[in-house]
Amino acid sequence: MTYLASPDLRVAEGQLTTAQVNAGVFVVDPIAKRSITVVDAWVRAIGGAATSNTSIDVVDSVTGTVAVSFAQAQNTQNTTLRAGATGATATYVGTALGAGEGLKIANVGTACDTMTHLDYVILYRVDAVAVAA
Amino acid sequence: MATYPRCKVAEGQLTLAQLNAASGAGTNIVDPIAGKTITVVDAWFRSAAGGTCGGATAVVLEDTAGTDVLSVTAATLTLAALVRGGASGATATNVGTALGKGKGLRIGRTVSDVTTMTAMDYMVLYKIDSD
Numbered sequence: 001m002t003y004l005a006s007p008d009l010r011v012a013e014g015q016l017t018t019a020q021v022n023a024g025v026f027v028v029d030p031i032a033k034r035s036i037t038v039v040d041a042w043v044r045a046i047g048g049a050a051t052s053n054t055s056i057d058v059v060d061s062v063t064g065t066v067a068v069s070f071a072q073a074q075n076t077q078n079t080t081l082r083a084g085a086t087g088a089t090a091t092y093v094g095t096a097l098g099a100g101e102g103l104k105i106a107n108v109g110t111a112c113d114t115m116t117h118l119d120y121v122i123l124y125r126v127d128a129v130a131v132a133a
Numbered sequence: 134m135a136t137y138p139r140c141k142v143a144e145g146q147l148t149l150a151q152l153n154a155a156s157g158a159g160t161n162i163v164d165p166i167a168g169k170t171i172t173v174v175d176a177w178f179r180s181a182a183g184g185t186c187g188g189a190t191a192v193v194l195e196d197t198a199g200t201d202v203l204s205v206t207a208a209t210l211t212l213a214a215l216v217r218g219g220a221s222g223a224t225a226t227n228v229g230t231a232l233g234k235g236k237g238l239r240i241g242r243t244v245s246d247v248t249t250m251t252a253m254d255y256m257v258l259y260k261i262d263s264d
Contacts, residue, residue, distance in 0.1 A: 009140040009258060039144050039256045040177075084177065084215025093215070094144050094179070094254045123258075125142050 009039070013121040015046070016105060021056055021118050024106035030061060031126060035096040036103060038067040040123040042082045043075065043105075047116030050075040054109030058122060060097035061104045067092045069108070077115070096127050138263075140174065144256040146181055147240060152192060152247045158199075159241020165197055166261060170231040171238060173202045175258040177217045178210060183251035186210035189242035194257060196232040197239055203228060204243070210250060231262055 012027045028036060041058055050056065050072050058067045067090075074087025083090040097103075105120060143162045151160040163171065176194055180186055186207040194203040202225070209222030218225035232238075240255055 007142055009142040037144065039142055039258075040175075082217075084179075084217065090179075090215050094146070094256055123142070125144070 007125045010124050010126060011121065012103065012124065014119075016118045016120065018112055018115055018117065021105060022107045022111045024104050026061060026102050026104050027120065027122060028103035028124065030100055030102035032100055035099045035127045036060070036101070036124050037096045037127060038093050038103070038122060038124045040083055040093065041068045042080050042121050043070050044080050044119040045075050045077050045115040046119060047077070048114035049077050050112050050118075051114040052110045053107050053112035056112065056118065057106055057108055059104050059106055060101040062101045063098045065092055065097055067095075067097065067103070072109075072112075075115070138260045141259050141261065142256065143238065143259065144254075146252050146254050149183070149247050149251050152189075152240065152242050152253060155241070157242050157244075157246070159193075159239050161197065161237050161239045162255065162257065163238040163259065165235050165237035167235055170234050170262040171196070171236065171259050172231045172262055173228050173238070173257060173259045175218060175228065176203050176225075177215050177256050178205050178223075179215045179254040180210045180212045180250045181252040181254045182212075184212050184249045186247055186250040186253075188245045188248035190244040192240065192242050192247065192253065194238060194240050194255075196236040198233045198236050200232055200236075201226050202232070202238070207247070210253070212250075
């Protein structure tokens with residue numbers, strides 16, 4: 001499908017504590033009936049590399065579909081790790097996620113440690129409400 | 134110069150037929166806006182199905198008058214690899230340059246038709262310039 005309209009690009013950015021990452025935290029609230037398409041993302045470990053965990057993922061908030069998965073090994077201190085780079089699997093970047101779901105950043109595997117904070121930037125658009133034919 | 138211009142996004146997936154359409158000019162992804170220019174600020178392509186892009190020399194993002202913005206060589210478009218403008222094999226000649234007034238954006242191919250790759254994801258960030 002192509003999009004000939006001009007949807008605005010949205011950005012979610014900030015810094016999470018490692019505790020927040022381990023708990024899983026909303027970075028974009030759900031919007032009723034609307035789906036979100038992540039078009040780009042990066043993360044950066046602060047205070048040390050991410051250790052002990054498997055990955056830190058950007059997921060939709062109900063289904064858990066993984067838009068981007070940032071592997072522990074590449075999530076080193078102060079490195080901007082971009083979606084699509086080695087260790088940053090961008091499987092569902094560019095794909096509309098679940099309707100009515102937000103975005104979360106969540107740890108996968110054993111709790112992440114060493115890293116004290118995580119910077120993140122997620123570029124996304126909010127899709128129009130689907131109209132039944 | 135517009136103050137605090139909004140960034141727009143065009144993203145989706147094109148089939149092989151859409152890339153090869155119109156003798157390689159391809160398919161419009163952003164319609165022209167009368168009297169306005171568009172400036173692309175970033176873009177990426179990704180082979181979504183079929184395998185590495187074959188046949189063509191490159192897959193190109195250009196304005197609807199044919200000015201190249203981003204040209205990604207076919208060999209660089211391996212299955213599932215996200216290829217960013219400015220990376221090796223992804224020449225971003227006119228990224229950051231205002232394109233022709235009243236022109237839209239399209240994605241097509243150069244030299245020969247695309248083969249093997251049957252679908253391609255794209256993401257284009259752009260702004261619409263003031264008059």
